[in-house]
Structures are given as structure tokens and as C-alpha cells.
Amino acid sequence: MKRNDLLKVEGFAEKKADNNLAAINESRNREINKLILALGIHGVGEVLANNLTHYYNDLDKFSNATISDLQKIEGICPNIARSIVDWFERPTNKKLLEKLKRVGVWPTVARLEDRQETLYNLYGKTFVITDLYLDIPGKGIRN
Secondary structure (H helix, E strand, C coil), X not given: CCHHHHHCCXXXXXXXXXXXXXXXXXXXXXXXXXXXXXXXXXXXXXXXXXXXXXXXXXXXXXXXCCHHHHHCCCCCCHHHHHHHHHHHHCHHHHHHHHHHHHCCCCCECCXXXXXXXXXXXXXXXXXCCCCCEEEECCEEXXX
């Protein structure tokens, strides 16, 4: 969608059109685990979607996974493996993936070097975690 197309829509001024286009562009850069979760594959929740990104760094590899490949991953039983493979075999889902790829929504996992740099930024830092307890007469309120 182009800016001029949005400006033709009733209620869209320049700022609203720009904000919407920025949101669309930002959605193209979402993390792969978020997209895997959003696909709505039966049995794949947030934890498993995160775990899958350790084994599959892009949707091409994930969509070609076999049942036996998937069952090697902790947390994937035969039923979930079958559910994942079935999802990618459905023609309507294949079309959806083609559309996502065509419009540039095809996230990959950050390169290992990028992830290591992020962890390095935390190295040597000290974190203090406290539990705050407010003592209000007659009511012990934990926050």
C-alpha cells in the first residue's frame, strides 16, 4: 500500500497515513517466534515458538521440517509434530506463506553473533531484585 492510496481514504490525513505505513514496515521486522505463534498452529504456544527458533532460523527451514525432525526437539510430542507438518501442507496456508514472503514479512532469527553481542552487553552487570512489602495497618499488602 502506498502513501497516496491511504491519503484517498476518508479520515486519513498525512500523519495518520505515515503512522500506518510506519507500523506496516515495523511489522515486517518482527521476530520469527512471534510469527510462528501468530500462525495459529495447534499445540504451538509461546514457549514452543521460542524453542523452535533455536532449531529453525527461518520459515523456509521450519516449513520443510519432517515429523521425525520435529520430534527431536524437547517439548514436541508426535501429535504436535503432526500438527505442525499438517499446517504447512495445507494449500491455504502455503498461499498465506507465499503472500507473507512476497510482501516482505519473512523474519529470521538474529545471527548468532548478534545474539552473543546482546548477551555480552549484560556480562558483568549486577542486578538487584527486591520484594517490596508495604505494611499498612490492618492490611498486609505485597507489591
